[in-house]
Amino acid sequence: MSMHLRPAAADLENPLYYLKNMETVVSWVANHHADLLLEPERARLRDFFELPRPSRALLTRMVMRSGDLFRADKLNYPELGSPEADALNELIADNWLDAAPLLTLDELFRLFTLAELRPAFAPVLAQAGHAKNLPKARMLEVLRDTFVDARTLTDWFDQEVASVVRVKQMTLFDRIRLMFFGNLRQSWSDFVLVELGHHRYEPVEFKPEVRAFSQRSDVDTYLAMHHCREWLDAGVLAAEVWAEVPHPSDNPWLTSRRDRLLLELGRQAERQGERELALQALAASGHREARLKQLRLLERMKRFEEAWAIAAHWQNHELSDAESQGLARILKRLAVKVGQPAPPAPRAPEIHEFILTLPQTGGSVEAVVRDHLSTPEAPVFYVENTLINSLFGLLCWHTIFKAIPGAFFHPFHTGPADLVREDFVSRRQAAFNLCFAALHDGRYRQQILDTYEAKQGITNPFVIWPALNKELLTLALDCIPSGDLRILFERLLLNIREHRSGFPDLVRFYPENADNKPRYEMIEVKGPGDRLQDHQIRWLHFFARQGIAASVCYLRWQDSGVTA
Structure with a gap:
């Protein structure tokens, strides 16, 4: 695979889709991180692609599962197109599997059933004065002191039992998984067993x-x-x-x-x-x-x-x-x-509140209040955390997807891996400064609209496409001053994990208002019995300190006897 070729995810209609995705991962690491692999590791990856397809698929299935020990009789994958035993023999012959692994007592008990274990250990249990029908957990407990060394399967059992194999290259596959994902929290199934095709990803240059x-x-x-x-x-x-x-x-x-x-x-x-x-x-x-x-x-x-x-x-x-x-x-x-004077506690600004009493229609409280308040002259939209985050994401799109060390590991990122790290902003400060300069000189409006058209549907951690439309976007850019956008975006960047939630549910626009009057306001809706959460209160206090119109609407239902 070329360094410049953009890999694609497999179609789930392909019964061996997981193999194609695994091959994508291995090829990506072999191409982009070859210098971080030792020559024996690079040789093993070349060997992987030379295996017959059924053997590659079976090895992939084993790598994806937890642990590195497998019973041969439990490997049942009809999509291989050939007997599992043939694929196993090929993997053993090519040194991918150990056909006679040393097994600890704990591993043995994980692999075999109580009915299979009892005949093997009955004499030992009887000699020690234990009943032969001990439960499995109790049997393991009483045998631990006697059997401390690992043994091969033939040393554990006199009778013939299902064969067991151990994957010999699991550490190499873990290293590959780390270099592809950038973490070991994500399992193979996060890529190999999912359909990635329904997402569109922003291209990032991998130098x-x-x-x-x-x-x-x-x-x-x-x-x-x-x-x-x-x-x-x-x-x-x-x-x-x-x-x-x-x-x-x-x-x-x-x-x-x-x-x-x-x-x-x-x-x-x-x-x-x-x-x-x-x-x-x-x-x-x-x-x-x-x-x-x-x-x-x-x-x-x-x-x-x-x-x-x-x-x-x-x-x-x-x-x-x-x-x-x-x-x-x-x-x-x-x-x-x-014995020091306590620092003066900052005085919390007052939060504006009002009460609405409306008939219960079966809709959500936010939708009921939105529909009641909205007029042609002052339309109301249910946006919650979507609007301000999306405006930020559209304005700063290229900065968010800036290729810097540790931000992107593969072509299937929905956003930078360091998004909620403390140095996310400082490592991109110059680029963010340029974004904010556009707010100052007026270029931001066209930049946001152009990005909205050009990037439609591409995943972005801030842009929530289903919540956006041209009407909402245009009204927001018409009515929210650039200075307000700047202070909102600055607060968002101060702690992205904490500050990208807690925005009020509704936004009401006043496009006919003169420039010296507020042309938008935010409204948090609370139904009967609902209370403000801490992160919502902090946003409301911030709005009050910054002179941004915001309030809390407490909704009561008519004739219900229930109040906020």
């Missing part, structure tokens, strides 16, 4: 200099961090995992992964009573959640002066609303402990 993994050691570092996270999830002591955490990297993308690992390690260490280790891990993590956790832990350890110094310094940084709120609460408590 060597924009790869997240620039050298093989980057892949090794990621794999080491992945194993650390697996150990934490398995309950291994945080102190033991800490010793295995890779050293800091000069690769920003790997640094963000390490920050996340240290955040989790700090949490685990605190749960395990290792408070000093928890502090060390949290202090070393650059993850934004680690800051508040570090301060709260210092507070619980009564190290108030230390916590106060960190909190007072952090207060001068640019923070999201949730961080500001959490920090303000900590500073207020710490001030009492260190």
